Amino acid sequence: MSQATAEKPALPISTEVAVEIASMNKWYGSFHVLRDINMTVMTGERIVICGPSGSGKSTLIRCINRLEEHQSGRITVDGTELTSDLKNIDKVRSEVGMVFQHFNLFPHLTILENCTLAPIWVRNVPKKEAEEVAMHFLEKVKIPEQAMKYPGQLSGGQQQRVAIARSLCMKPRIMLFDEPTSALDPEMIKEVLDTMIELAEEGMTMLCVTHEMGFAQAVANRVVFMDQGQIVEQNTPKEFFNNPQSDRTKLFLSQILGH
Amino acid sequence: MTALPGPYVRTEMLPQQPPPIGQAGLLRWVRENLFSSVLNATLTLVTILVVFSLVRHMLPWFANSVWTAGSLTECREMLDGKTGACFSVVADRWNQMVFGFYPVELYWRPILAVVLLLAALAPMLFSGVPRQLLWFSVFYPAVAVWLLWGGSLWGPILATVGFGIAFMVYQSVARLQALLAAPLALLSLMVWWLWGVGLVAGVAQSIVPLDLTEVRSHEFGGFMLSVVIGVTGIALSLPMGILLALGRKSDLFLIRTVCIGFIEFIRGVPLITLLFTASTLLNYFLPPNTNFDITLRVIIMVTIFAAAYMAEVIRGGLSALPTGQYEAADALGLNYWKAQRLIIMPQALKISIPGIVNTFIGLFKDTTLVIFIGLLDPLGLTNSIRADVNWNGIYWELFLFVGVMFFIVCFSMSRYSMYLERRLKTDHL
Ligand SMILES: Nc1ncnc2c1ncn2[C@@H]1O[C@H](COP(=O)(O)OP(=O)(O)OP(=O)(O)O)[C@@H](O)[C@H]1O
Numbered sequence A: 001m002s003q004a005t006a007e008k009p010a011l012p013i014s015t016e017v018a019v020e021i022a023s024m025n026k027w028y029g030s031f032h033v034l035r036d037i038n039m040t041v042m043t044g045e046r047i048v049i050c051g052p053s054g055s056g057k058s059t060l061i062r063c064i065n066r067l068e069e070h071q072s073g074r075i076t077v078d079g080t081e082l083t084s085d086l087k088n089i090d091k092v093r094s095e096v097g098m099v100f101q102h103f104n105l106f107p108h109l110t111i112l113e114n115c116t117l118a119p120i121w122v123r124n125v126p127k128k129e130a131e132e133v134a135m136h137f138l139e140k141v142k143i144p145e146q147a148m149k150y151p152g153q154l155s156g157g158q159q160q161r162v163a164i165a166r167s168l169c170m171k172p173r174i175m176l177f178d179e180p181t182s183a184l185d186p187e188m189i190k191e192v193l194d195t196m197i198e199l200a201e202e203g204m205t206m207l208c209v210t211h212e213m214g215f216a217q218a219v220a221n222r223v224v225f226m227d228q229g230q231i232v233e234q235n236t237p238k239e240f241f242n243n244p245q246s247d248r249t250k251l252f253l254s255q256i257l258g259h
Numbered sequence B: 001m002t003a004l005p006g007p008y009v010r011t012e013m014l015p016q017q018p019p020p021i022g023q024a025g026l027l028r029w030v031r032e033n034l035f036s037s038v039l040n041a042t043l044t045l046v047t048i049l050v051v052f053s054l055v056r057h058m059l060p061w062f063a064n065s066v067w068t069a070g071s072l073t074e075c076r077e078m079l080d081g082k083t084g085a086c087f088s089v090v091a092d093r094w095n096q097m098v099f100g101f102y103p104v105e106l107y108w109r110p111i112l113a114v115v116l117l118l119a120a121l122a123p124m125l126f127s128g129v130p131r132q133l134l135w136f137s138v139f140y141p142a143v144a145v146w147l148l149w150g151g152s153l154w155g156p157i158l159a160t161v162g163f164g165i166a167f168m169v170y171q172s173v174a175r176l177q178a179l180l181a182a183p184l185a186l187l188s189l190m191v192w193w194l195w196g197v198g199l200v201a202g203v204a205q206s207i208v209p210l211d212l213t214e215v216r217s218h219e220f221g222g223f224m225l226s227v228v229i230g231v232t233g234i235a236l237s238l239p240m241g242i243l244l245a246l247g248r249k250s251d252l253f254l255i256r257t258v259c260i261g262f263i264e265f266i267r268g269v270p271l272i273t274l275l276f277t278a279s280t281l282l283n284y285f286l287p288p289n290t291n292f293d294i295t296l297r298v299i300i301m302v303t304i305f306a307a308a309y310m311a312e313v314i315r316g317g318l319s320a321l322p323t324g325q326y327e328a329a330d331a332l333g334l335n336y337w338k339a340q341r342l343i344i345m346p347q348a349l350k351i352s353i354p355g356i357v358n359t360f361i362g363l364f365k366d367t368t369l370v371i372f373i374g375l376l377d378p379l380g381l382t383n384s385i386r387a388d389v390n391w392n393g394i395y396w397e398l399f400l401f402v403g404v405m406f407f408i409v410c411f412s413m414s415r416y417s418m419y420l421e422r423r424l425k426t427d428h429l
């Protein structure tokens, strides 16, 4: 998909920890969906999470902004530990942006209002300033001319780019993507991926669930492979694709790259 | 099988042409909708016949109607044996039908209240009206209570101010201790209403007396009574229904249980039972000698009755929203109330508009049930009009009049809801 350049620019990664997950477990009822997850993400790192359907990828990244609650272990985001304390949850959520598979734009608001809502009501930014910021990010995702339209009037790819802009308006330090392109037609996937690549090149910390292997090769520092609620393998994209270690990974790669 | 299609390239584009005659306009519509098949054509003809004979029967009754007679006997004399309606009763008792037994010299007060009501509603109903008018809407209930019942303006106004005080208490406490904020705000509201209002109103009254002649509830009647009960019930049942619907979906066990219990109980009981409770039973529970206004009691019952239905209508709207909307709101850091107010409710209410208006219409028509507890709504008044020798024996004209008036109000609500749905439509314009 994306033009994976052979030589990636060396992007700076700080030594600052953005997300730390330690011995984290989660159950849905009696179903053990995430098992002993340990993962550290540095600021500026770009991580691609992949794995078969039902392996718990969505659940994992939804735990990071507490859309799902974990039952044991620790998740620390930017130094704030996620507990049932609502203050911490609000703090983390305002620092972590999320982009969903089905965009989840607010259909009753215009594109501009979608983008200014959270800054105005969560960050208390004055309306005018919020609108300027929103227009800036809408220009960045290349759809400023759609600002006054409603989400229902946009194509899927445009909607997803608005969703990205909406998250960016909160000036997040970390971005989570849950299969941002899998509900899109092939010709729209590229426009969304390009936006994400641009974002990655600016040094945004990103955790991205995706099966776009071209994207993984182009921007990821690390690919995490999950199966049955566990992290099975993680490595640099180069190693991960060329030299997979576990049988599960090999099987998965052969299925996904085989056609 | 003729020759195989060869390669083809269009060299000129065809201009748009009008459809052939008989395919457009009235003729086509008639053929498609009224005479598309033998069965359809037969039904059309039969229906025309039925409508025609009905109209032929009723037309003289309307055409010969008398508007000026002073009594039924006089009316019959004027008709001189012909069939004809005697609408003179409407003309003769118009004031009573509209105002009940409200003092004649004070008619200007309910009229002014209705005019102001329209002004208060305008910014809520239509998008072109300046938003600042909403401040007037906030204080309208106090002004309306004052105009209708009289007494001092300070009481109702200061009672309204209580909400502002409670809000300020909430804001300032919430910054320090989030959990205490709501109970403290509620407490301050109660304290204000029980003691503060009386005290401050007394002082204010002695400085700037704003007094109107008092009018007792039992002097209310006719359409004025229906409108007072209906409008208050409508205005209160929507917010109460929203809270009940949210409570029913709440994660907090106690709140959820209470809301479900309330909704199911109220929905399971006929309104008339609640009204009887309001008029008689409530006296047993209240301390002796308390004068708890009967209109107010009826309004409370009608409101909670409609609110239970409203809650279910709104719950339907809430269920129709995809979970993605909640998740997006959460992910952006909006808290529960902000998410409800900015994301969830605007969409859920929009989906529920037909159901909500349905409940409003039902509520407004149900106000006629107060006849059974002795209040003189328009239907109750028809009885007392007939009790007068002059109008003894007149039924049709009065009922028709009441029916038409109710129809006008209910039909307007229905049309408004359609307008609103169109206006709020944001998908594929
Ligand atoms: N709310 C829920 N209640 C119960 N089980 C759930 C819930 N959400 C997900 N699951 C289960 O948890 C497992 C992991 O789900 P998850 O959505 O994280 O998978 P995924 O890796 O994102 O899959 P996909 O690639 O299909 O999106 C699945 O088996 C799913 O059926």
Ligand SMILES: [Mg+2]
Residues within 6 Å of the ligand: A057, A058, A059, A178, A179
């Ligand atoms: Mg998923």
